[in-house]
Amino acid sequence: MMSEIAPRPGEPPEIGDAIRERSVLLGLSYRLLGSLADAEDAVQETYIRWYRLSDEARRSIAHPRAWLIKTASRVGLDMLGSARARREQYVGEWLPEPVPAANRWSSQDGSTTLDPAERVTLDDSVSMALLIVLESMTPAERVAFILHDVFRYTFGEIAEIVGRSPAACRQLASSARRRVREQQRTPVPRAEHVAAVQSFKVAWQTGDLAGLIEVLDPDATAITDGGGLVSASLEPLHRPEAIATFFLGVLERQPDVVIREEVVNGELGLVAADSRDLTLAVVSFVTTEDGRISRVWAVRNPRKLDRWRPPSPPSVPGR
Structure with a gap:
């Protein structure tokens, strides 16, 4: 699906930089949506919005990763609302889509110095147990928790995405964190x-x-x-x-x-x-x-x- 956005020879550096963020966006969107198929749709929509910008607008973006993550988060927030409505009509119990080892579906290179945004299946932020808890959260709680606790975004940055005040976003993340603690079990070797x-x-x-x-x-x-x-x-x-x-x-x-x-x-x-x-x-x-x-x-x-x-x-x- 994403091959159509692969970097092309002669493209401006900012476009190549944006394309290289695909695995980060996929990891973010999967955590937000609990479905890799939906995550790929969200990433596709994010890049569509990127390409709709004029060349001048793209060049003016100092940090393409930040713009892309912010946009993907907004796309994911919108999709969470419609996904919740669909899941109410789901036959039987709904579970998140399971994913195999990271190298099957992301561009991980095995580096041991990955930043928080690059951790895809290397930590418990994509464990099935946590994804189940995330399903109990409101869309805004889910976005605030993932962006702050996993991707280390500030509440001021999150506020721009969810349309709430930084203080409200802090409360959203705190509420989400409480839900996680209530379901958390003692780690097992x-x-x-x-x-x-x-x-x-x-x-x-x-x-x-x-x-x-x-x-x-x-x-x-x-x-x-x-x-x-x-x-x-x-x-x-x-x-x-x-x-x-x-x-x-x-x-x-x-x-x-x-x-x-x-x-x-x-x-x-x-x-x-x-x-x-x-x-x-x-x-x-x-x-x-x-x-x-x-x-x-x-x-x-x-x-x-x-x-x-x-x-x-x-x-x-x-x-």
Whole structure:
């Protein structure tokens, strides 16, 4: 989609500088919208507005990144309002679109000196747990929190974007931060999270009901998102027995399913695929201090799994 805005030979430096900010804008927009497809639309709209400026207007912009982030934030704020209305009509439970490792969808180069705007899936600001909390915020709270706490924008700068006073923006970010704290759990060492996810995988793949129940916290909850396009539970699943029975039911209906470990939103998760390697579900988890799984989020809506599909085989000349 974005190839049409690639830098062209001979373009003015300010245009090339703007184009190189695409990964920053994509990371921002994804955090704002919880959908990579919507984020790409927001980035596209941002660049459309950039190109609509006259050459003189573009040259007068001292900091293209700041202009682009400000514009993308306004676009995202507008899109959040319409997205909320659409989600009220959504069939079943809505979950954010899961993203794979950063190098699959951004221009990260592996540098260890990235600034806050360059962190895409390198920190917990894109974890599924946080994205779920962000969904409970108002659009203005979400924008204020992400711009201030993740991108380190001042409240004066945020005020220009959301159309509120700096003091109001401070309150918005404070309210959002309180929501995050209320849902925040004690961090679990990565090794314990990995072990729990691997135990879930083995029990699921082998049809071990007792093993699945054992790895789940007694108060565990699972949410599945099919979007009305594929089978999924329309309501959250509570307690280990119900969750384990549901996942083993998937295995019974599709005994050829293959489950593999993959990074999902910066943390280890699972991907279920059929014998053709077609992705059926992307599953992410939250682990408790005692090494059990307390939250399971399974995205099955095929419209949210485009980036998890296997690459097309290369075409053979002459065929």
